[in-house]
Amino acid sequence: MKNRTELSLYVPEPSGRPGDEPDFSNVALQDAGEQRCPDTLTPEIELRDMPYGLIRVLDDEGKAVGPWTPDLPADHLLRGLDAMVRTRIFDDRMFRANRQGKTSFYMKSSGEEAIGAAQSLCLGERDMCFPTYRILSWLMARDYPMTALGNQIFSNAEDPLKGRQMPVLYSARDYGFYSISGNLGSRLGHAVGWAMASAYRHDDSIALGYVGEGTTAEGNVHEALTFAGVYRPPVILCVTNNQWAISSFSGIAGGNRTTFAAKALAYGIPGLRVDGNDFLAIHAATNWARERALGNKGATLIELVTYRASAHSSSDDPTRYRPKNEDKAWPLGDPIERLKQHLIVRGDMTEDDYRELYEDCEKRVRASIREAEAIGTLGQSKPSVKAMFEQVFKEPDWRQIEQRREVGY
Amino acid sequence: MKNRTELSLYVPEPSGRPGDEPDFSNVALQDAGEQRCPDTLTPEIELRDMPYGLIRVLDDEGKAVGPWTPDLPADHLLRGLDAMVRTRIFDDRMFRANRQGKTSFYMKSSGEEAIGAAQSLCLGERDMCFPTYRILSWLMARDYPMTALGNQIFSNAEDPLKGRQMPVLYSARDYGFYSISGNLGSRLGHAVGWAMASAYRHDDSIALGYVGEGTTAEGNVHEALTFAGVYRPPVILCVTNNQWAISSFSGIAGGNRTTFAAKALAYGIPGLRVDGNDFLAIHAATNWARERALGNKGATLIELVTYRASAHSSSDDPTRYRPKNEDKAWPLGDPIERLKQHLIVRGDMTEDDYRELYEDCEKRVRASIREAEAIGTLGQSKPSVKAMFEQVFKEPDWRQIEQRREVGY
Amino acid sequence: MTAMNMVQALNSALDGKMNEDPDILIFGEDVGYFGGVFRVTDKLQEKYGLTRCFDTPISEGGIVATAIGMGAYGLRPVVEIQFADYILPAFDQLVSEAARLRYRSNGDFWAPITVRVPYGGGIFGGQTHSQSPEALFAHVVGLKSVIPSNPYDAKGLLISAIEDDDPVIFFEPKRLYNGLFEGRPDDAVKPWKNHPLADVPEEIYRIPLGKARTVREGSDVTVLAYGTMVHVALSAIEECGIDAELIDLRSIVPLDIDAIVESVRRTGRCVIAHEASRYGGFGGELSALVQERCFYHLRAPIERVTGWDTPYPHAFEWDYFPGPQRVIDAMQRTQEV
Amino acid sequence: MTAMNMVQALNSALDGKMNEDPDILIFGEDVGYFGGVFRVTDKLQEKYGLTRCFDTPISEGGIVATAIGMGAYGLRPVVEIQFADYILPAFDQLVSEAARLRYRSNGDFWAPITVRVPYGGGIFGGQTHSQSPEALFAHVVGLKSVIPSNPYDAKGLLISAIEDDDPVIFFEPKRLYNGLFEGRPDDAVKPWKNHPLADVPEEIYRIPLGKARTVREGSDVTVLAYGTMVHVALSAIEECGIDAELIDLRSIVPLDIDAIVESVRRTGRCVIAHEASRYGGFGGELSALVQERCFYHLRAPIERVTGWDTPYPHAFEWDYFPGPQRVIDAMQRTQEV
Ligand SMILES: Cc1ncc(C[n+]2csc(CCOP(=O)(O)OP(=O)(O)O)c2C)c(N)n1
Ligand SMILES: Cc1ncc(C[n+]2csc(CCOP(=O)(O)OP(=O)(O)O)c2C)c(N)n1
């Protein structure tokens, strides 16, 4: 009977709410360069400490330090920076376009741009990513036409998805970018299936799946991880832990009790916890997992520790539920600033160069959005209504045929 | 490019198939008494090694050894033994009754009787277990009338579930035994909800949920564990790892890569791995988790390592997919033999006493089944057809009323 | 009486019941501190504390499973699924567990839970924020499905749903939350406040489950509708001058079969309207029931006005949505014979 | 030609297709070494190796998700869900992903998967080994649903399903696996071998999806059925002497609407039979379609013969199951007018 206390229901609460000072003291950190870098073929049993550390390469001055430092040429980094900057600018402009009624909805990935950019450039052309709605920088890094993004967002006559999808739920097979849906988590298992298919075919295509930290609670995420553990396919499963899931802090997903990377331990696969605002660390960890996958050693889970610097979506107002300026207080900084600083420290860029790059990005983004707007924004232009009835099946059945006729198209 | 090999799809295989020698060398064991016994209020972070060990109390001679040894009086052990023996006998007789066409279906828990019996006696009257179909010994240990079991199995006029359920899918609220269903895993979350309700009410009822090791792959199991991690309710979640899920060995559920207890690490809750054929170890681990729960420290995951000694069900024939005599080769022995041996070693029982106990059990089982058979076996007797239309809702709506009239009841 | 929109009316129902009954717990994604993405649970955490209204992991299956366990224990949880499009991960829990628990345990356990689900289209939400899956639930033996169409009903029906000892899926037509919608997207927004059914008592009151409401009496044709389509249909009737009787079903399980049969026998004609896609939709069941029970009174084929048999398409919202013109066309077809 | 029961015919379809197309992978619970609890995948692992036919974790959602990912890559997986009662954990994957992938990605990706599902009652399987959830799938835009009733069709339809580039749910009436069943539990078991439709070619052949089969021509009433109910209905027709036309729908999506309409216009009467519970069942859709398209030809109310609106009850199997007498009663009611 010792130690008994009255039972009570525990409900986790974040470290602060509106009016409070931001407080990230609960986020377990480690200095850049501190985490060890085991060989990519190390048995999982020797990796069980990894989920509790934090792989960081860029230190506070922007120097790359420690065993995870990747050997990347300047133009690789500059391509990454260009993609991240364009993502940031594009997001801001589209958010505004939404406010102006030009689109029904928008979602930014501000603060998280390093993730898609670094991974897009790390993986190969034939690899496939299974994105969430916050992985726009993947497409940017692969030079997906920004006008096509705009057309999708405006659901105009040139929308590559024919007006069928909400804004930002892109699909771009040729760019290694799987179809997004509003449903959370339900594509993670597709990434595993894709990778199993690749292994079955003795191909060398690997798959990369993403879920937000909030989404890890979905059953389908567990199912995907279970299959990834059992069949050891060449897949990298990423949790983008941006601390928030709409208004719910990461503790509501279990983040107060352990790390999201530690979920790997349940499946006997390696789990890496990575600074998600550090382009180099993301590249290095992704490449580690990729080498492991291509060594036929199976899946890796990567938690990318980052921060959702903006609203959840155009329908959201984060000042209602979290302290102001949390983004400024975020201990891992801004991914764009950090990569820029690194390039400067390396001597591969000056402040002037950066200004030039930024202005060039702005120009390109502006031109593309203008082009898309010229075709039409929401309601001003749309694909033919017959597209509503097409591709329900490969061939329509009598229902789509009759109904399309009824509508008059 | 180092270390690259051609990709190929990996599919786990068991250590043996029919015709092979049984081989359990892959089951990670530890000697009785070896695993440490931390204080029940130890923070989870200090318990992360526990899932990889094995809590055992009874050694090969039947002596209780080590820090987990519970202090149990002889009559407690004898009650447990009685329940286990009756479960074994009842199972055998009902399996035979099925072969004789007296019931449509049956499922035995042979080899796993220690689990329900030890936990039933460890937990209190107001605690609730959320069983699988292999936890019959829980009811036996609480002296649920065996005739009522028979009536349910025969779906006869006295069936407490009114003929609505397949055999063995009991429900017995007053015995702390939640309604079973054929669907795997879908009640684990109910155990968590129950425990949250108890905590909310400042009650002291705790919940105990079970799934088989095969079932851990279901999404709903992850969801239950997630809620258990987040809200820290007084619940004990058990994985009965009996090595097989119908014809699939535990590796198909991920058991080749890590232990099932290690799934706890994904949720930041303690995970204990326990000899499931050791009545004392089960009692001790369950009591540890219970004390922790009643100390308001939340959930514990317990893997009970055991072996399904018989067929999956009356519809199954294990000789088609696993080596003969695997049960004899199982390194953790027979739970009944082991408890009996312990009682003998303790000096609380002689071989003669055991024979007497066994015969007494046989007599009681036989009498109960006879009583149930006298009421009727499948098809010879059944509840009134009006029961088909009752309790679909608390009150029937016009559909049940009209249809019942149509059937003529 | 206060003029309330639907969100306020629902909030008032929850508030009133929580105040009265400590066994009522509310949880779901973002329903706690934030008060829900549609604000239906606004201020309830502040008022009743963290343990009575709280956020959950993003796990619809987990939410419903937890609710069932609490319900079996003896509480009366009211949970929110953020969008009907996301209820499917909880489908197995609802069908295999909530709906069957009482029956299979012969009354040993039951699940007195209410699952609130914003549903339906008209908000440019695309494929996954617009769907109307009520037919999937209507077929499930053991579940009740309720669908209010106005603030007054919303409060009274939600209170009945909460007090019901069986599991209730409570579909909230989200396009009606903040104002009336008649299926005419170009019209100015019509706030609820001037609508007679926005006069909502502050106190607890009940509307029994299974009683339809005759919105408008008429003799030319019976129109069966629920949710947003009630207003679309009414607007259509007002526009075209056909003397239609409009019945708001309010709940599709239990269904007010008597009201339906009585009306169709009188009018001899029937139009069924719902937002969901047609094939296998709940309109099929309604059509079959009317046909079975009113065959000799029917003077024209029963018409169904529904979403098309395609996914809910973002840019074609108003081509897909069964607006007033399509209801008018259907009513007129019933009059041609 | 060889006499095959339904299990053998399905196995022969899988074997033939696997032999022909290395992109076909088979997986599911216990389908590998063991060959499936109903033996439909017997010997396929032995013949085609571990990576082409293998066991999966018990995770229906995971099975379907994996299949979709493989399908998107370019394979053509054929998966088994052990019992239809256990398909609901995969429901979200089927509805929100498989059914929508082609449409939402504008053809960038699609899911050419086949999901084999033993379903239906008559085996004393109680609530969770007997259900017929086809209506839940028929309502889902983007899924096809196929239901064979005999060995010959089973093989030809399964081959078409596998070759189809859209997701197909393939419901196998498990009561028919090893013998004919006419809804008369006291009759001796009738093996398939003497039935003309048990003559199954060894080689590949196809039955197109969406073409019904007229089992028996007749002029008094049209009976629509699928799966086990085809045999129940035929037996009922033979017993009562009504000259009924019996149509085996074979697939409910796509539906052979032309065959149905042509027949009912001719007979003027219609009985619909399915095992699933009635309310919201697929019979409602059939009834609505027939009514809409044959209104002026109908001489009697369309009848539905179905399971009751209760869960599937173990001991009351034969009270619940819509046996031949209930079909006869319904046919007779249509003749009384
Ligand atoms: C199955 C499902 N449930 C709920 C939602 C509603 N919803 C959309 S985004 C979101 C939060 C997701 O949080 P997280 O996974 O952390 O991703 P983040 O937005 O932070 O990138 C929720 C609850 C949904 N889209 N799908
Ligand atoms: C959701 C669901 N999927 C599949 C099945 C079919 N099934 C019944 S028992 C079983 C194996 C369960 O194995 P395990 O969880 O290890 O429990 P054990 O039988 O070994 O005690 C399977 C696949 C089911 N009952 N429910």
Ligand SMILES: [Mg+2]
């Ligand atoms: Mg997040």
Ligand SMILES: [Mg+2]
């Ligand atoms: Mg097992």
